[in-house]
Amino acid sequence: MSTTPPDVARQDPTAAGDAVGDVLVDWYAGAARDLPWRAPGTDPWAVLVSEVMLQQTPVRRVEPVWREWLARWPAAADLASASPAEVIRAWGKLGYPRRALRLREAAVAITERHGGVVPADVAELEALPGIGTYTARAVACFGHGSRQPVVDTNVRRVVARLVHGRAEAAPARASDLTDIAALAPDDDARAVRFSVAVMELGALVCVSGTPRCGACPVSDRCAWRLAGAPAYDGPARRVQKFAGTDRQVRGRLLDVLRAASEPVEADALTPAWDDAVQRSRCLDSLLVDGLVEQTPDGRFCLPG
DNA sequence: CAATCGTGGGA
DNA sequence: TTCCCAAGATT
Numbered sequence: 001m002s003t004t005p006p007d008v009a010r011q012d013p014t015a016a017g018d019a020v021g022d023v024l025v026d027w028y029a030g031a032a033r034d035l036p037w038r039a040p041g042t043d044p045w046a047v048l049v050s051e052v053m054l055q056q057t058p059v060r061r062v063e064p065v066w067r068e069w070l071a072r073w074p075a076a077a078d079l080a081s082a083s084p085a086e087v088i089r090a091w092g093k094l095g096y097p098r099r100a101l102r103l104r105e106a107a108v109a110i111t112e113r114h115g116g117v118v119p120a121d122v123a124e125l126e127a128l129p130g131i132g133t134y135t136a137r138a139v140a141c142f143g144h145g146s147r148q149p150v151v152d153t154n155v156r157r158v159v160a161r162l163v164h165g166r167a168e169a170a171p172a173r174a175s176d177l178t179d180i181a182a183l184a185p186d187d188d189a190r191a192v193r194f195s196v197a198v199m200e201l202g203a204l205v206c207v208s209g210t211p212r213c214g215a216c217p218v219s220d221r222c223a224w225r226l227a228g229a230p231a232y233d234g235p236a237r238r239v240q241k242f243a244g245t246d247r248q249v250r251g252r253l254l255d256v257l258r259a260a261s262e263p264v265e266a267d268a269l270t271p272a273w274d275d276a277v278q279r280s281r282c283l284d285s286l287l288v289d290g291l292v293e294q295t296p297d298g299r300f301c302l303p304g
Numbered sequence: 305c306a307a308t309c310g311t312g313g314g315a
Numbered sequence: 316t317t318c319c320c321a322a323g324a325t326t
Contacts, residue, residue, distance in 0.1 A: 056310085056320090056321060057311080057312095057321065058320090061311080093311060095310030096310055096311085096323090096324090097310075098325090132323060132324045134322070134323060153320095153323080154321095240308090246308085247309055247310055247311090248310080250309080251310050
Protein backbone atom coordinates (compact mmCIF):
# COMPACT_ATOMS: atom_id res chain seq x y z
CA MET A 1 0.00 0.00 0.00
CA SER A 2 3.01 2.30 0.31
CA THR A 3 5.10 2.39 -2.82
CA THR A 4 4.91 0.65 -6.16
CA PRO A 5 7.33 -2.29 -6.18
CA PRO A 6 10.09 -1.69 -8.75
CA ASP A 7 9.43 -5.04 -10.44
CA VAL A 8 5.86 -4.04 -11.24
CA ALA A 9 7.03 -0.91 -12.98
CA ARG A 10 9.52 -2.95 -14.97
CA GLN A 11 6.94 -5.47 -16.06
CA ASP A 12 4.74 -2.86 -17.66
CA PRO A 13 6.40 0.54 -17.79
CA THR A 14 3.90 2.09 -20.20
CA ALA A 15 0.81 1.23 -18.18
CA ALA A 16 1.42 0.40 -14.55
CA GLY A 17 4.17 2.97 -14.39
CA ASP A 18 1.86 5.82 -15.36
CA ALA A 19 -0.05 7.67 -12.70
CA VAL A 20 -3.66 6.58 -12.34
CA GLY A 21 -4.87 10.11 -13.03
CA ASP A 22 -3.09 10.36 -16.35
CA VAL A 23 -4.29 6.94 -17.45
CA LEU A 24 -7.89 7.92 -16.75
CA VAL A 25 -7.57 11.24 -18.56
CA ASP A 26 -6.21 9.47 -21.62
CA TRP A 27 -8.92 6.83 -21.43
CA TYR A 28 -11.58 9.53 -21.22
CA ALA A 29 -10.30 11.14 -24.42
CA GLY A 30 -11.34 8.07 -26.36
CA ALA A 31 -14.24 6.66 -24.36
CA ALA A 32 -16.26 9.67 -23.24
CA ARG A 33 -19.87 10.04 -24.24
CA ASP A 34 -20.68 13.02 -26.42
CA LEU A 35 -22.97 14.92 -24.08
CA PRO A 36 -24.18 18.39 -25.06
CA TRP A 37 -23.20 20.12 -21.83
CA ARG A 38 -19.65 18.91 -22.36
CA ALA A 39 -19.25 20.78 -25.62
CA PRO A 40 -16.32 23.23 -25.50
CA GLY A 41 -17.49 26.70 -24.60
CA THR A 42 -20.62 25.59 -22.74
CA ASP A 43 -21.20 28.38 -20.29
CA PRO A 44 -21.40 27.88 -16.52
CA TRP A 45 -25.13 28.52 -16.39
CA ALA A 46 -25.79 25.72 -18.87
CA VAL A 47 -23.52 23.45 -16.86
CA LEU A 48 -25.30 24.36 -13.65
CA VAL A 49 -28.67 23.49 -15.19
CA SER A 50 -27.35 20.15 -16.39
CA GLU A 51 -25.90 19.30 -13.00
CA VAL A 52 -29.14 19.96 -11.16
CA MET A 53 -31.13 17.96 -13.69
CA LEU A 54 -28.67 15.10 -13.39
CA GLN A 55 -29.17 14.80 -9.64
CA GLN A 56 -30.67 11.32 -9.41
CA THR A 57 -31.94 11.40 -12.99
CA PRO A 58 -30.36 9.40 -15.85
CA VAL A 59 -28.55 11.19 -18.68
CA ARG A 60 -30.94 9.87 -21.28
CA ARG A 61 -33.93 11.63 -19.80
CA VAL A 62 -32.06 14.84 -19.04
CA GLU A 63 -30.73 15.55 -22.51
CA PRO A 64 -33.92 16.66 -24.30
CA VAL A 65 -35.18 18.69 -21.35
CA TRP A 66 -31.82 20.39 -20.93
CA ARG A 67 -31.89 21.47 -24.57
CA GLU A 68 -35.38 22.94 -24.15
CA TRP A 69 -34.43 24.79 -20.99
CA LEU A 70 -31.32 26.36 -22.45
CA ALA A 71 -33.15 27.42 -25.59
CA ARG A 72 -35.89 28.96 -23.50
CA TRP A 73 -33.84 30.36 -20.63
CA PRO A 74 -30.29 30.84 -21.98
CA ALA A 75 -29.17 32.82 -18.94
CA ALA A 76 -29.89 32.80 -15.23
CA ALA A 77 -31.76 36.10 -15.49
CA ASP A 78 -34.13 34.54 -18.02
CA LEU A 79 -35.11 31.72 -15.69
CA ALA A 80 -35.34 34.15 -12.79
CA SER A 81 -38.17 35.95 -14.55
CA ALA A 82 -40.13 32.78 -15.30
CA SER A 83 -43.05 31.75 -13.09
CA PRO A 84 -42.89 28.63 -10.91
CA ALA A 85 -45.74 27.16 -12.97
CA GLU A 86 -43.77 27.53 -16.21
CA VAL A 87 -40.72 26.00 -14.61
CA ILE A 88 -42.60 23.07 -13.10
CA ARG A 89 -44.25 22.29 -16.44
CA ALA A 90 -40.95 22.58 -18.31
CA TRP A 91 -39.39 20.21 -15.79
CA GLY A 92 -41.74 17.59 -17.14
CA LYS A 93 -41.24 14.18 -15.62
CA LEU A 94 -37.60 14.41 -14.63
CA GLY A 95 -38.69 13.68 -11.08
CA TYR A 96 -38.11 15.42 -7.76
CA PRO A 97 -39.78 18.62 -8.99
CA ARG A 98 -38.60 20.58 -5.98
CA ARG A 99 -35.34 20.72 -7.89
CA ALA A 100 -37.08 22.83 -10.52
CA LEU A 101 -38.25 25.32 -7.93
CA ARG A 102 -34.84 25.50 -6.33
CA LEU A 103 -33.16 25.93 -9.68
CA ARG A 104 -35.41 28.89 -10.34
CA GLU A 105 -34.61 30.27 -6.87
CA ALA A 106 -30.93 29.80 -7.61
CA ALA A 107 -31.42 31.77 -10.82
CA VAL A 108 -33.00 34.58 -8.82
CA ALA A 109 -30.13 34.57 -6.34
CA ILE A 110 -27.55 34.57 -9.14
CA THR A 111 -29.32 37.47 -10.77
CA GLU A 112 -29.69 39.49 -7.59
CA ARG A 113 -26.51 38.67 -5.72
CA HIS A 114 -24.07 37.94 -8.53
CA GLY A 115 -25.21 40.19 -11.31
CA GLY A 116 -26.49 37.29 -13.36
CA VAL A 117 -23.09 35.59 -13.45
CA VAL A 118 -22.75 32.08 -12.06
CA PRO A 119 -20.13 32.31 -9.31
CA ALA A 120 -16.94 30.29 -9.58
CA ASP A 121 -16.39 30.18 -5.86
CA VAL A 122 -17.42 26.89 -4.27
CA ALA A 123 -18.71 28.50 -1.08
CA GLU A 124 -20.83 30.95 -3.03
CA LEU A 125 -22.19 28.14 -5.17
CA GLU A 126 -23.04 26.04 -2.12
CA ALA A 127 -24.99 28.99 -0.76
CA LEU A 128 -27.40 28.74 -3.69
CA PRO A 129 -30.69 26.82 -3.30
CA GLY A 130 -30.43 23.20 -4.39
CA ILE A 131 -26.65 23.37 -4.80
CA GLY A 132 -24.81 21.07 -2.42
CA THR A 133 -21.31 19.67 -2.00
CA TYR A 134 -21.24 17.80 -5.27
CA THR A 135 -22.99 20.27 -7.55
CA ALA A 136 -21.02 23.28 -6.31
CA ARG A 137 -17.73 21.62 -7.18
CA ALA A 138 -19.03 20.24 -10.45
CA VAL A 139 -20.07 23.72 -11.59
CA ALA A 140 -16.78 25.26 -10.49
CA CYS A 141 -14.82 22.51 -12.20
CA PHE A 142 -16.80 21.74 -15.37
CA GLY A 143 -18.40 25.15 -15.80
CA HIS A 144 -15.48 27.38 -14.93
CA GLY A 145 -12.57 25.04 -15.57
CA SER A 146 -11.43 25.35 -12.00
CA ARG A 147 -9.34 22.59 -10.44
CA GLN A 148 -11.67 20.98 -7.90
CA PRO A 149 -12.14 17.56 -6.36
CA VAL A 150 -15.58 16.42 -7.51
CA VAL A 151 -17.21 13.52 -5.71
CA ASP A 152 -20.47 11.91 -6.67
CA THR A 153 -21.72 8.37 -6.27
CA ASN A 154 -19.67 7.22 -9.28
CA VAL A 155 -16.47 8.65 -7.87
CA ARG A 156 -17.11 7.13 -4.44
CA ARG A 157 -17.58 3.74 -6.04
CA VAL A 158 -14.43 4.02 -8.16
CA VAL A 159 -12.38 5.12 -5.14
CA ALA A 160 -13.92 2.38 -3.02
CA ARG A 161 -12.71 -0.26 -5.47
CA LEU A 162 -9.56 1.22 -6.95
CA VAL A 163 -8.12 2.62 -3.71
CA HIS A 164 -9.80 0.91 -0.78
CA GLY A 165 -10.48 -2.52 -2.25
CA ARG A 166 -14.14 -2.54 -1.35
CA ALA A 167 -16.93 -3.79 -3.57
CA GLU A 168 -19.25 -0.81 -3.38
CA ALA A 169 -19.15 2.82 -2.39
CA ALA A 170 -19.23 3.79 1.25
CA PRO A 171 -21.46 6.63 2.44
CA ALA A 172 -20.16 10.08 1.63
CA ARG A 173 -17.38 11.39 3.84
CA ALA A 174 -15.25 14.50 3.98
CA SER A 175 -12.20 12.35 3.26
CA ASP A 176 -13.66 11.51 -0.16
CA LEU A 177 -12.44 14.86 -1.42
CA THR A 178 -8.86 14.27 -0.31
CA ASP A 179 -8.94 10.68 -1.58
CA ILE A 180 -9.73 11.76 -5.10
CA ALA A 181 -7.56 14.88 -4.99
CA ALA A 182 -4.58 12.64 -4.26
CA LEU A 183 -5.07 10.88 -7.60
CA ALA A 184 -5.47 13.99 -9.77
CA PRO A 185 -2.74 14.94 -12.25
CA ASP A 186 -0.51 17.91 -11.39
CA ASP A 187 -1.47 19.85 -14.48
CA ASP A 188 -4.60 21.88 -13.77
CA ALA A 189 -6.23 21.40 -17.16
CA ARG A 190 -5.72 17.66 -16.93
CA ALA A 191 -6.99 17.66 -13.36
CA VAL A 192 -10.25 19.17 -14.58
CA ARG A 193 -10.60 16.42 -17.19
CA PHE A 194 -9.65 13.89 -14.57
CA SER A 195 -12.68 14.88 -12.52
CA VAL A 196 -15.01 14.10 -15.40
CA ALA A 197 -13.03 11.05 -16.32
CA VAL A 198 -13.51 9.36 -12.96
CA MET A 199 -17.22 10.01 -13.08
CA GLU A 200 -17.36 8.65 -16.61
CA LEU A 201 -15.48 5.53 -15.59
CA GLY A 202 -18.00 4.96 -12.83
CA ALA A 203 -20.90 5.57 -15.18
CA LEU A 204 -19.72 3.35 -18.05
CA VAL A 205 -17.26 0.78 -16.69
CA CYS A 206 -16.94 0.69 -12.93
CA VAL A 207 -20.68 0.42 -12.54
CA SER A 208 -22.63 -0.68 -9.51
CA GLY A 209 -23.29 -4.38 -9.29
CA THR A 210 -21.22 -6.11 -11.96
CA PRO A 211 -18.46 -3.83 -13.24
CA ARG A 212 -16.99 -4.26 -16.72
CA CYS A 213 -13.45 -4.78 -15.54
CA GLY A 214 -12.41 -6.03 -18.97
CA ALA A 215 -12.93 -2.52 -20.30
CA CYS A 216 -11.26 -0.78 -17.38
CA PRO A 217 -7.99 1.06 -18.09
CA VAL A 218 -6.83 0.71 -14.50
CA SER A 219 -8.02 -2.79 -13.65
CA ASP A 220 -4.39 -3.89 -13.32
CA ARG A 221 -3.95 -1.69 -10.27
CA CYS A 222 -7.41 -1.94 -8.77
CA ALA A 223 -7.19 -2.75 -5.07
CA TRP A 224 -10.54 -4.55 -5.19
CA ARG A 225 -9.45 -6.88 -8.00
CA LEU A 226 -6.05 -7.41 -6.46
CA ALA A 227 -7.84 -8.46 -3.28
CA GLY A 228 -9.79 -11.06 -5.23
CA ALA A 229 -12.92 -8.99 -5.80
CA PRO A 230 -14.42 -9.58 -2.33
CA ALA A 231 -18.19 -9.29 -2.04
CA TYR A 232 -19.82 -6.27 -0.48
CA ASP A 233 -19.67 -6.61 3.29
CA GLY A 234 -21.04 -3.30 4.50
CA PRO A 235 -24.42 -2.63 6.06
CA ALA A 236 -27.45 -3.51 3.96
CA ARG A 237 -28.35 -0.59 1.78
CA ARG A 238 -31.86 0.60 2.39
CA VAL A 239 -34.31 -0.11 -0.38
CA GLN A 240 -36.34 2.89 -1.33
CA LYS A 241 -39.88 1.79 -2.00
CA PHE A 242 -42.06 3.77 -4.32
CA ALA A 243 -45.38 2.07 -4.98
CA GLY A 244 -47.95 3.36 -2.55
CA THR A 245 -45.71 6.01 -1.03
CA ASP A 246 -46.41 9.69 -0.74
CA ARG A 247 -43.88 10.24 -3.48
CA GLN A 248 -46.03 8.32 -5.90
CA VAL A 249 -49.17 10.14 -4.80
CA ARG A 250 -47.53 13.54 -5.07
CA GLY A 251 -46.38 12.61 -8.54
CA ARG A 252 -49.91 11.65 -9.54
CA LEU A 253 -51.38 14.87 -8.16
CA LEU A 254 -48.78 17.03 -9.84
CA ASP A 255 -49.36 15.14 -13.06
CA VAL A 256 -53.00 16.25 -13.05
CA LEU A 257 -52.12 19.86 -12.35
CA ARG A 258 -49.38 19.99 -14.97
CA ALA A 259 -51.90 18.93 -17.58
CA ALA A 260 -54.58 21.39 -16.47
CA SER A 261 -54.72 24.78 -18.16
CA GLU A 262 -57.04 26.18 -15.49
CA PRO A 263 -57.28 25.68 -11.73
CA VAL A 264 -59.15 22.50 -10.86
CA GLU A 265 -61.66 21.60 -8.14
CA ALA A 266 -60.58 19.16 -5.44
CA ASP A 267 -62.83 16.57 -7.09
CA ALA A 268 -60.64 16.61 -10.16
CA LEU A 269 -57.81 15.22 -8.04
CA THR A 270 -59.77 12.27 -6.70
CA PRO A 271 -58.98 9.95 -9.62
CA ALA A 272 -55.28 10.46 -8.93
CA TRP A 273 -55.43 8.39 -5.73
CA ASP A 274 -58.14 6.45 -3.93
CA ASP A 275 -57.12 6.92 -0.32
CA ALA A 276 -58.58 10.30 0.62
CA VAL A 277 -56.43 10.66 3.73
CA GLN A 278 -53.19 10.11 1.89
CA ARG A 279 -54.34 12.20 -1.03
CA SER A 280 -55.13 15.09 1.26
CA ARG A 281 -51.85 14.77 3.12
CA CYS A 282 -49.90 14.82 -0.11
CA LEU A 283 -51.79 17.75 -1.54
CA ASP A 284 -51.01 19.64 1.65
CA SER A 285 -47.35 18.80 1.43
CA LEU A 286 -47.28 20.02 -2.16
CA LEU A 287 -48.82 23.29 -0.99
CA VAL A 288 -46.20 23.57 1.74
CA ASP A 289 -43.43 22.89 -0.78
CA GLY A 290 -44.73 25.58 -3.07
CA LEU A 291 -45.38 23.13 -5.87
CA VAL A 292 -49.13 23.72 -5.73
CA GLU A 293 -51.20 26.81 -5.07
CA GLN A 294 -54.77 27.24 -3.94
CA THR A 295 -56.89 29.96 -5.54
CA PRO A 296 -59.15 32.21 -3.43
CA ASP A 297 -62.16 30.18 -4.57
CA GLY A 298 -60.56 26.97 -3.30
CA ARG A 299 -59.33 25.42 -6.52
CA PHE A 300 -55.83 24.09 -7.10
CA CYS A 301 -53.17 24.89 -9.67
CA LEU A 302 -49.45 25.19 -10.21
CA PRO A 303 -48.07 28.29 -8.48
CA GLY A 304 -48.14 31.36 -10.71
C1' DC B 305 -27.84 10.65 10.87
C1' DA B 306 -31.66 8.65 8.52
C1' DA B 307 -35.71 9.66 6.06
C1' DT B 308 -37.72 11.95 2.35
C1' DC B 309 -38.27 13.51 -2.22
C1' DG B 310 -40.12 11.09 -8.73
C1' DT B 311 -39.61 8.46 -12.54
C1' DG B 312 -38.67 4.96 -15.79
C1' DG B 313 -35.50 1.56 -17.83
C1' DG B 314 -32.96 -2.63 -17.33
C1' DA B 315 -31.19 -6.95 -14.90
C1' DT C 316 -42.28 -9.83 -11.69
C1' DT C 317 -39.57 -7.71 -8.55
C1' DC C 318 -35.81 -5.24 -7.46
C1' DC C 319 -32.14 -2.04 -8.26
C1' DC C 320 -30.73 2.32 -9.23
C1' DA C 321 -29.44 7.03 -11.84
C1' DA C 322 -23.96 13.44 -12.01
C1' DG C 323 -27.90 14.63 -4.57
C1' DA C 324 -29.95 18.02 -1.46
C1' DT C 325 -32.40 19.03 2.54
C1' DT C 326 -34.21 18.54 7.10
